[in-house]
Amino acid sequence: MSKVPSLTLNNGVEMPQLGFGVWQVPDDEATRAVSTALEAGYRSIDTAEIYGNEEGTGKAIGASGIPRDELFVTTKLWNGKNETWTRDAVLRAFDRSLERLALDHIDLYLIHWPRAVRDDFLTIWRAFEEIAGSGRARAVGVSNFQPAHLRRLLGRTSLPPAVNQVELHPQLAQTEVRAFNAEHGIVTEAWSPLGSGKGLLEVPTVLAIARKHGRTAAQIVLRWHLQLGNVVIPKSVTPSRIKENFEPFGFELDPEDLAALAALDSGTRLGPDPDTYDA
Numbered sequence: 001m002s003k004v005p006s007l008t009l010n011n012g013v014e015m016p017q018l019g020f021g022v023w024q025v026p027d028d029e030a031t032r033a034v035s036t037a038l039e040a041g042y043r044s045i046d047t048a049e050i051y052g053n054e055e056g057t058g059k060a061i062g063a064s065g066i067p068r069d070e071l072f073v074t075t076k077l078w079n080g081k082n083e084t085w086t087r088d089a090v091l092r093a094f095d096r097s098l099e100r101l102a103l104d105h106i107d108l109y110l111i112h113w114p115r116a117v118r119d120d121f122l123t124i125w126r127a128f129e130e131i132a133g134s135g136r137a138r139a140v141g142v143s144n145f146q147p148a149h150l151r152r153l154l155g156r157t158s159l160p161p162a163v164n165q166v167e168l169h170p171q172l173a174q175t176e177v178r179a180f181n182a183e184h185g186i187v188t189e190a191w192s193p194l195g196s197g198k199g200l201l202e203v204p205t206v207l208a209i210a211r212k213h214g215r216t217a218a219q220i221v222l223r224w225h226l227q228l229g230n231v232v233i234p235k236s237v238t239p240s241r242i243k244e245n246f247e248p249f250g251f252e253l254d255p256e257d258l259a260a261l262a263a264l265d266s267g268t269r270l271g272p273d274p275d276t277y278d279a
Contacts, residue, residue, distance in 0.1 A: 010160060172266075
């Protein structure tokens with residue numbers, strides 16, 4: 001576990017730079033997958049209300065026997081369009097997540113989408129500030145926020161987000177977002193860090209660098225994230241891949257490797273556009 005570096009968030013909380021994500025893992029499979037990840041050495045787990053697997057994730061955490069202060073648990077508010085997001089609605093959603101996870105606090109709580117077309121993330125964030133002040137979330141942040149959304153948030157509230165979790169991989173390097181986050185002391189976290197099985201790990205450039213270092217393509221991409229300073233949360237339900245993804249250590253990508261991976265950036269999203277998404 002000690003081989004995983006940590007990043008210090010802007011409120012002083014330490015967050016492991018490599019964690020385990022459970023997006024698209026059914027609840028009845030999440031317990032096994034998270035248990036496998038914890039056994040492999042992961043200590044950071046990322047879930048969300050909309051994933052429908054907080055309960056299964058919580059069961060694995062509870063059964064692990066790992067002291068709570070050695071774990072870093074992230075979940076997210078699904079700020080869907082079927083609710084008017086008042087302070088009380090946010091607090092109720094947070095309480096439900098705590099109950100499903102069977103925890104008394106969350107290490108990181110995120111607004112899942114800016115949903116800029118509804119313009120209610122400022123109201124939500126003020127409730128997040130209250131949650132952070134209570135200590136029931138050690139840190140709060142956002143997900144899928146673009147610089148324009150962050151500028152508005154930073155200009156109207158007193159607590160800056162600790163983390164901004166965005167789609168990020170070599171084919172969508174998010175250079176502008178990462179630079180904005182860094183300028184404002186916000187840690188960048190990558191979802192779909194391996195390209196969601198859409199061909200990134202078969203790209204000849206990635207495979208050539210993997211052969212050069214005697215590593216897998218996934219380990220190369222994860223190493224790229226770590227060297228950029230991203231927090232990264234690969235997801236898998238296959239035990240061998242869960243363990244493989246925990247081994248992007250013991251080697252360094254050189255400037256030539258980094259330049260070759262940078263050249264893959266096409267700006268192509270696999271997920272929705274944060275400026276318009278409101279499903």
